[in-house]
Amino acid sequence: MSESRRPARRGQSGSGGRNNRPRQARRPDASQSGLDQPRLAARDVLRAVRERDAYANLVLPGLLRERRLDGRDAALATELAYGAARARGLLDAVIADCAGRPIAEIDGPLLDVLQLGAYQLLRTRVAPHAAVATSVDLVRAEAGPGKAGFVNAVLRRVSERSEAEWVERLAPADPVGRLAFEHAHPTWIAQVFADALGADAGELEDVLVADDARPAVHLVARPGEISSEELALATGGEVGRYSPYAVYLDGGDPGLLDAVREGLAGVQDEGSQLVARALSLAPLDGPDTGRWLDLCAGPGGKAALLGALAGIEGGRLDAVEPVAHRADLIRKTTKELPVDVHVADGRDPGLEGGFDRILVDAPCTGLGALRRRPEARWRRQPSDVAGLAKLQRELLASAAELVRPGGVILYATCSPHLSETVAVVADAVRRHGLTALDTRELVPGVPGLGDGPSVQLWPHRQGTDAMFMAALRKP
Ligand SMILES: C[S@@+](CC[C@H](N)C(=O)[O-])C[C@H]1O[C@@H](n2cnc3c(N)ncnc32)[C@H](O)[C@@H]1O
Known part of the structure; x- marks a missing residue:
């Protein structure tokens, strides 16, 4: 292994999900055994993302386990795989310039290695000769000396300028x-x-x-199970700033923590915790009869928090999710809580109306959580927005039917796109006669919330994902 273990400048973690089975996570064969194993693992993650649309943050953990990479090797593989996936647009522009040809004319397997090498050269403190040599080795082992020579030449050109100089040029x-x-x-x-x-x-x-930037891991302390102070003590983390349930961790695999394994805590961005809590704090007209609904509940992060909060008040939560395997995840996350899971379309879930509180955590582009999903920014397209905005309006229309007069809907997205946020809410206010509440009052103690009445959180202001939320009351 090389001096590349010095701390790198950027890194990450995330979530997501499809085609992520560890097909590529087999142990390296004999021809790969002399290679730098963290870089080989990072290369295989980039390949899975490119070839089969896999999510890097779902592929990598299985691959690290299969290959028994841990400690600094695991950290390096993670940094390189996630960093290169995240920086793809910048890296490809530089690579195309150095190769003198469009990216589409470079073989995929070579491009994976070029991205890995260029990332190390431009965005880490890995010594240039190590970045180039390990990349050339990866290609030589698989594709022979000719292709290795091409990779060597391109990466040497990349190394002639700093990241800032490439930005200046391109x-x-x-x-x-x-x-x-x-x-x-x-x-x-x-x-x-x-x-x-x-x-x-x-x-x-x-x-x-x-x-x-590499986001901190946020844990949620399950109400009634453990306090955030106890969780921070147990995990060596830091109590969160805004959510009374939040604990921040610097890194590591939260799945290995006892508190998470025992179901006392989960992994959940603090912004998502604030969304669930905001619904529980919203003022109703009339008494809370304890009928709460999560209309888009899979995989169940907010349903678990809402179920615990409803239970403390003696209430119950209905959780709706149309995708069966995501509904299974909700059942797993909420077992022992007063939560009833329904596999149904939220636009017509077949439930009796009269709910006091409804969360519509709508399917969205996820543009507010890109820091946790390394490759997602290069996959999403502007054309994704229109279909989602239509579904969001329909789900909100359904919630407007299901909520009782005086009850509250909290509409949320992990996207700040105006077509998915304020435009959807304005439409619901107009069409369904809902009243917009001052949502800022439902996230007490959180600074930087602007003029209201809705709330847009930002990673640079609150350190959360860019969650949007708007509380709406039915008159
Ligand atoms: C943003 S996620 C919800 C995250 C969840 N609230 C949590 O905190 O774990 C949106 C969910 O809505 C589901 N969904 C998609 N279409 C839906 C529909 N027509 N009705 C209800 N849910 C839907 C998706 O499958 C996805 O699980």
Whole structure:
């Protein structure tokens, strides 16, 4: 192994899910046994993402276990796989310039290694000769000396400039495009962030930087099971700033923690905790009869928190999810809680109305949680938005039917896209006669919430995912 173990500049963690079985997670064969194993693992993750649309953060853990990589080797593999997946647009622009040909004309397996090498050269403190040599070794072992020579030549060219110099040379001239390029985001997503920031669009660079940094792991202490103080003591973490259930961890695999294995705690971004809590705090007209509904509940993170909070008040939560295996995940997360899981479409779940509190945590583009899903920013397309916005409106219409007069709906997305947030809410207010409440009052103690009445959280302001929420009461 090399000096590459020095701390790298950027890194990450995340969540997601499809085609992620560890098909590629077999042990390396004999021809690979002399190779740098963390880099081989990172290369295999990039390959799985490219070839079969896998999610890096679901493939990598299985692969590390299969290959018995732990400690510093696991940390290096994680840093390189997630970092290269996240920075793909920037890396590809540099690689294409150095190769003198479009990315589409470079063989996929070579491109995986070039991205890995370019990432090390531009965004880590790995010594250039180690970055180039280990990349060349990876290609030589699989594709022979000719291809290895090509990779060697391209990476040597990459190493002739720093990241800042490449940005200077290749970034588009327009301000949003330039910032997007510099911080490895597609321009359209940077524009979505700028639009959502509105008058605060001057903070765009701060958002992009925060979105590109390794996020802390957030744990949720299950109410009634363990307090956040006890959880922080048990895990060596730090009690969260805003959610009374949050604990921050610096890194590591939270799945290995006793508290998580025993179901006393879960992994959940603090912003998501604040969403669930906001629904529980919303003022109703009339008494709370204890009928709560989570209309888009899979995989069950917020349902677990809501179920625990409803249970403390003697209430119950109905949890709706159309995808059977995601409904199974809700059952697993909420067992022993007063939660009834229904496999159904939230637009017509077949439940009797009259709910006091309804969460609509709608399917969305996820543009607010990109920091936790390394490759997602390069996969999402602007054309994804229209279909989701239609579904979001329909789900909110269904919630407006199911909530009782005086009851409250909390509409939430892990996206700041205006077409998925304020536009959907304004439409619901107009069509269904709902009243917008001041949602800022439902996240007490959280600074930087702007003019209301809805709440948009940001990684650079609150350190959470960019969750949106709006509380709506039926008159
Ligand atoms: C943003 S996720 C919800 C996350 C969840 N609340 C949690 O905290 O774990 C959206 C969920 O809505 C589900 N979904 C998709 N279409 C739906 C529909 N028509 N009705 C209800 N849920 C739907 C998705 O399968 C997904 O599990």
